[in-house]
Every structure is written in structure tokens, then in C-alpha cells.
Amino acid sequence: MSVYSMWGALEIGLIFSLVALGVLISFRILNFPDLTVDGSFPLGGATAAILIHHGSDPFLATGAAALAAGFAGVVTGWLNVSLKIMDLLASILVMIALYSINLRVMDAPNIPLIMEPTVFTVLQPAGLEDYVARPLILLLIVLAAKWLLDWFFATQIGLAMRSTGSNPRMARAQGIHTGRMVLLGMAISNALCGLAGAFFAQSQGGADISMGIGTIVIGLAAVIIGESILPSRRLVVITLAVVLGAVLYRFFVALALNADFIGLKAQDLNLITAVLVTVALVIPLVKQRLQKKRA
Amino acid sequence: MNLSSVLRQLATASALASLMLAASAQAQSVAVTSIVEHPALDSVKEGVHQALKEAGYTEAKGLKWQYQTAQGNTAIAAQIARKFVGDHPDVIVAIATPSAQAVVAATKSIPVVYSAVTDPVAAQLVPSWEASGTNVTGVSDALALEKQVELIRQIVPDAKKVGMVYNPGEANSVVVVKQMRELLPQSGMTLVEASAARTVDVGAAARSLVGKVDAIYTSTDNNVVSAFESLVKVADSAKIPLIASDTDSVKRGAIAALGVNYHDLGLQTGQLVVRILKGEKPGDMASETSSRVELFVNPAAAEKQGVTLSEDLIKTAAQVIQ
Numbered sequence: 001m002s003v004y005s006m007w008g009a010l011e012i013g014l015i016f017s018l019v020a021l022g023v024l025i026s027f028r029i030l031n032f033p034d035l036t037v038d039g040s041f042p043l044g045g046a047t048a049a050i051l052i053h054h055g056s057d058p059f060l061a062t063g064a065a066a067l068a069a070g071f072a073g074v075v076t077g078w079l080n081v082s083l084k085i086m087d088l089l090a091s092i093l094v095m096i097a098l099y100s101i102n103l104r105v106m107d108a109p110n111i112p113l114i115m116e117p118t119v120f121t122v123l124q125p126a127g128l129e130d131y132v133a134r135p136l137i138l139l140l141i142v143l144a145a146k147w148l149l150d151w152f153f154a155t156q157i158g159l160a161m162r163s164t165g166s167n168p169r170m171a172r173a174q175g176i177h178t179g180r181m182v183l184l185g186m187a188i189s190n191a192l193c194g195l196a197g198a199f200f201a202q203s204q205g206g207a208d209i210s211m212g213i214g215t216i217v218i219g220l221a222a223v224i225i226g227e228s229i230l231p232s233r234r235l236v237v238i239t240l241a242v243v244l245g246a247v248l249y250r251f252f253v254a255l256a257l258n259a260d261f262i263g264l265k266a267q268d269l270n271l272i273t274a275v276l277v278t279v280a281l282v283i284p285l286v287k288q289r290l291q292k293k294r295a
Numbered sequence: 296m297n298l299s300s301v302l303r304q305l306a307t308a309s310a311l312a313s314l315m316l317a318a319s320a321q322a323q324s325v326a327v328t329s330i331v332e333h334p335a336l337d338s339v340k341e342g343v344h345q346a347l348k349e350a351g352y353t354e355a356k357g358l359k360w361q362y363q364t365a366q367g368n369t370a371i372a373a374q375i376a377r378k379f380v381g382d383h384p385d386v387i388v389a390i391a392t393p394s395a396q397a398v399v400a401a402t403k404s405i406p407v408v409y410s411a412v413t414d415p416v417a418a419q420l421v422p423s424w425e426a427s428g429t430n431v432t433g434v435s436d437a438l439a440l441e442k443q444v445e446l447i448r449q450i451v452p453d454a455k456k457v458g459m460v461y462n463p464g465e466a467n468s469v470v471v472v473k474q475m476r477e478l479l480p481q482s483g484m485t486l487v488e489a490s491a492a493r494t495v496d497v498g499a500a501a502r503s504l505v506g507k508v509d510a511i512y513t514s515t516d517n518n519v520v521s522a523f524e525s526l527v528k529v530a531d532s533a534k535i536p537l538i539a540s541d542t543d544s545v546k547r548g549a550i551a552a553l554g555v556n557y558h559d560l561g562l563q564t565g566q567l568v569v570r571i572l573k574g575e576k577p578g579d580m581a582s583e584t585s586s587r588v589e590l591f592v593n594p595a596a597a598e599k600q601g602v603t604l605s606e607d608l609i610k611t612a613a614q615v616i617q
Contacts, residue, residue: 001381008377008401012370099492103463110392110466112419114400131377131401204373205400206419208393209464211369218370253371257363257378267332270366 013247039098044194069194342561409433458508
């Protein structure tokens with residue numbers, strides 16, 4: 001594996017770690033199976049791309065992308081909380097609606113950003129190659145996001161949100177507006193995914209309508225890989241584990257792309273990735289068994 | 296030593312490593328990527344391989360050939376682009392828009408030849424159709440739509456309304472629909488659109504056109520081509536002439552198609568690759584469109600769909616499907 005493809009894996013992994021943090025909030029903290037992500041990730045990319053394309057400031061465009069995606073999350077939450085539509089179905093409805101909305105936002109299936117300025121070209125320090133600068137900028141952003149989430153979930157509101165997910169009846173008995181907590185949580189979760197989409201479009205040369213396919217699967221995989229390599233009940237550790245999980249997943253893909261020397265072909269890529277992730281998930285179990293045997 | 300200088304050293308070290316790699320690789324290397332495996336895109340890949348072989352670049356003589364598909368996933372497309380740039384091949388061939396954009400975004404120095412992109416200028420792969428002056432050149436699969444309209448006229452002379460089924464999520468199709476919307480009225484016809492976002496929607500979209508159109512025209516839309524049989528079924532039962540723009544669809548039940556042969560498109564792409572391997576600069580080479588279009592006709596399908604093909608048209612066809 002070349003240095004270049006490792007920096008690339010780190011870069012894309014860090015972008016998807018924002019998705020993983022979002023998925024952590026919906027699936028784990030709120031206990032809300034949310035598939036909106038497959039639509040809010042491209043919504044973020046679409047919003048950022050079209051704004052930058054029309055000459056807007058890339059930072060403003062990225063902020064707008066997070067807001068738009070956050071709003072999509074609120075709609076999912078609202079369908080569930082106020083209209084009493086089952087959580088999974090509510091998110092599916094918003095996800096499919098977003099396909100059309102994203103086409104409307106871009107007014108085309110593909111908006112290129114190869115020649116426009118992006119947050120990465122603006123922030124890139126002189127004397128540093130772009131493929132090194134991008135992951136480093138993203139590392140700072142992801143660490144900031146992780147730190148903000150850690151802080152938020154220790155505040156009064158954050159704790160109320162966690163209790164909403166783990167025991168809604170108890171939370172309501174304590175006077176917590178669980179409905180509002182769901183709306184807020186879904187907004188934060190999807191805003192993170194939209195942010196990831198905005199960064200992805202800016203680092204990969206443009207937004208494409210197909211960029212959302214499978215986002216939720218990758219996000220969930222990252223969360224589960226993270227939880228199994230760094231099991232903990234402390235949120236500070238869990239958020240770190242999830243970020244690591246997302247980066248690790250991308251390294252597995254990079255590794256799978258280099259598996260041609262053992263006679264594997266291009267079409268085997270997804271299979272190899274699945275096998276590598278399975279191995280990573282089984283390792284802790286094997287370790288446990290070995291320890292038991294020794295004891 | 297502060298952090299930024301450590302990083303700069305890391306960057307130089309990695310640049311050095313890749314330079315050494317490039318120096319050690321005496322043999323020519325070509326890396327090919329496409330967004331998804333698909334009959335037309337696969338023929339492009341095979342065409343490139345054949346063109347290289349004809350020019351004497353074979354694996355036996357030390358050509359390093361590498362092929363990766365992104366399995367339809369843009370994040371994987373991005374990672375493949377990174378891997379290729381890290382491998383430092385002599386030429387990267389990128390098939391279809393998302394793959395080409397990922398590669399062009401990842402390198403400003405390694406020569407890139409795109410293929411099967413309908414509008415490379417709108418996709419920002421090249422600033423114009425002229426020689427780009429950058430590291431990018433390639434072959435577009437854009438069709439001269441005037442000729443397509445003419446073909447519709449020849450097959451259904453009194454057509455007033457032409458229907459099109461397409462995927463609004465596919466850049467290549469949207470380009471064609473936009474142009475047809477302006478082009479058809481010039482020949483006294485209007486366009487009726489029906490969108491199919493997934494392959495399973497193609498049949499329903501075609502049925503929505505029944506009674507509203509005098510002919511159905513299809514572009515090289517991936518969804519439509521994948522589910523072409525469901526379109527043929529509707530055309531046959533409602534007797535609406537079906538005209539395609541890829542020649543393979545004629546065998547599957549379209550009356551006619553004046554189309555790009557994707558294998559030839561791959562050959563043409565491969566010839567650009569060969570020129571770069573021989574030392575030409577991609578920035579000096581203008582983007583090309585397919586040099587050859589072929590007419591395929593299917594008289595049996597015409598009969599089923601209620602029209603007869605003129606002798607002249609059948610005579611000009613490159614292939615008549617029986």
C-alpha cells in the first residue's frame with residue numbers, strides 16, 4: 001500500500017467518522033434507527049456544491065450544508081414524534097424524498113468542484129502537499145466535533161437526551177420533553193452527516209446524486225467496529241472508538257484494493273472488505289477465549 | 296522540531312518514496328477504473344486493452360495493467376483514485392463521470408484519459424473541448440443529436456410527440472434530455488418525459504407514455520439499458536415505435552439505433568493512451584468524440600411496433616438484426 005493511498009484512506013475515514021458520530025447519536029444514544037443518513041449525506045454535499053458553484057464562500061456553504069441536513073433530521077423526528085409514524089419508516093420516507101430534493105437542489109445529478117475553491121484549498125498551509133493537508137485539516141475538525149459532543153452530552157440537555165434513549169418512560173417521569181429531545185438529537189445527528197457530505201464533495205471533486213448510497217451501512221459498520229475494538233461505557237471513549245472505527249474501515253478498503261496479488265479481482269472488493277471487517281470483529285472474541293483457557 | 300516541520304518531512308519522504316517507485320518501474324503501466332461493472336463500460340475497458348495490445352503493449356512484454364471498479368460507490372471511487380495516484384502509473388484511464396472526477400480531483404500530474412463521459416466540460420474534467428493544457432484528455436460518448444432526431448423522422452415520419460424514459464439521477468441522460476427538449480421543436484416535434492429513478496421503475500414509466508406519444512427514444516441511460524426488455528414489452532403491446540441510441544438494444548427489441556459502439560470507443564481511448572505512452576503530453580491532445588457511429592436496424596421489431604422500415608434505411612444499416 002502506497003503512502004498516498006494511506007493518506008487517502010485516512011482522509012475518507014475521517015470524513016466518514018462524522019457520519020459515524022451521527023449514527024452513534026441516532027442508533028445508540030437516542031435508540032432511533034435512522035436511515036435518513038443516506039439522504040442527508042448527499043444533501044450536505046449537494047448544498048455545499050451548489051452554493052460554492054454559484055460563488056458562495058466555502059465555509060458558509062459548508063455551514064449551510066450542515067443546517068440543511070439537520071433540518072432533514074428534524075423532519076424525520078417530527079414525522080415520528082408528532083405524526084406517530086414508526087421511526088424506521090419515518091426515516092425511510094425522508095430518505096427517499098431527499099433523492100428528489102437533492103436533484104432539485106443541484107438542478108442536475110452532478111455538480112463538479114474541481115476548479116472551485118473549497119475549505120481545503122483555503123485552509124491549506126503553504127509548503128504542505130494537498131493530500132497531506134486535507135486529512136490533517138479534517139483531523140482537527142473531527143477532534144473538535146468529538147470534543148463538542150463529549151461536552152454536550154455532559155450538560156443538562158445532553159444527559160436528558162441520553163436518558164430519553166435509554167429509558168423514555170423514566171425520562172418523561174423526570175419531566176423531560178422526550179419528543180423535543182428526539183428532534184434535537186436527530187438534528188445534531190443529521191447535521192453531522194450533512195457536514196461529512198459537504199467535506200466529501202469538496203475533497204472528491206464534486207457532489208453526485210449517487211454519493212449517498214450505502215452511507216448508513218458504512219456508518220453503522222464504523223460504530224460497531226469501534227465498539228468492538230475499544231469497548232467502554234464511557235461516552236468520551238465511545239466517541240473516540242467510533243472515529244477509529246470509521247478510519248479503520250477505510251484502511252480495510254484500501255487493503256482490499258491492494259489484494260490483487262493473491263489473485264483477487266476488482267469485483268471481489270466488497271467481499272474482501274466484508275471478510276476483513278469480520279476478522280476485526282472476531283479478534284476480541286478470540287482473545288477473550290484464549291484468556292479464559294489460560295485462566 | 297515542531298509539528299509542521301515533522302509533517303513537511305513526512306510529506307517529502309512520501310514524495311521521495313513515490314519518485315523512487317516511479318524510477319524503478321521501467322515497464323509501462325496503465326491503471327483503469329470505472330464506477331460500476333456494466334456491459335457498455337466493460338466493453339470500453341476491453342477496447343482499451345485491445346488497443347494497447349495492437350500497439351505492442353502486452354502483459355507478456357512487461358505492461359502493468361490494473362483494473363478496479365468502485366462497485367457503484369463514490370467513496371470507493373475516491374479511494375481507488377488515491378490508490379492509483381500512489382501507484383504512479385504512466386496513464387490512468389477513468390471510465391464514466393464519477394470515477395473520472397475522483398481521479399482528476401486526486402492528481403494534477405499523472406496523465407488521465409477519461410472515457411464514456413458525455414459532457415466532460417460540464418463535469419469540469421477539461422476546461423473546453425480543445426487541448427486542455429492540463430494532465431487530462433479523453434473520449435466522450437456524446438452523440439450528435441441532430442442525427443438522432445433525423446433517424447426518428449425517417450422511421451416515424453408523422454411523429455408529433457416523442458417520449459423519453461430516463462433516470463433523472465444520471466448526468467449523461469440529463470444532458471441528452473435537455474438538448475432534446477430544444478432540438479425536437481425545430482423538427483416540429485415535442486418531448487414527453489417519464490423518469491425512472493430505479494431499474495424497476497422503467498416499465499411503469501414507459502406505460503405512462505402510452506397514448507401520449509408517437510414514438511419512444513432512449514438515450515444510453517444505465518437504468519433504461521439495464522431494464523430494456525420492460526420497455527420493449529410496452530412498445531410491442533401498445534405499438535409504439537422504439538428507437539434506441541446504443542446498438543446492443545436493437546438486438547433486444549428496439550427498431551433501430553444510430554449509436555456509439557462502446558468497444559470502438561474503448562479502442563479510441565486506448566489509442567490516446569498509446570500516444571501518451573509514446574511521449575505525447577495529454578495537455579496537447581484535444582478531447583475527442585466517437586469517430587464512428589453505426590446504424591443497426593431490426594425489421595421484425597418494426598413490424599411488431601406498427602411501422603415498416605424503408606429499403607433505403609435498411610441499405611444504409613451496418614447490421615440488420617433478423
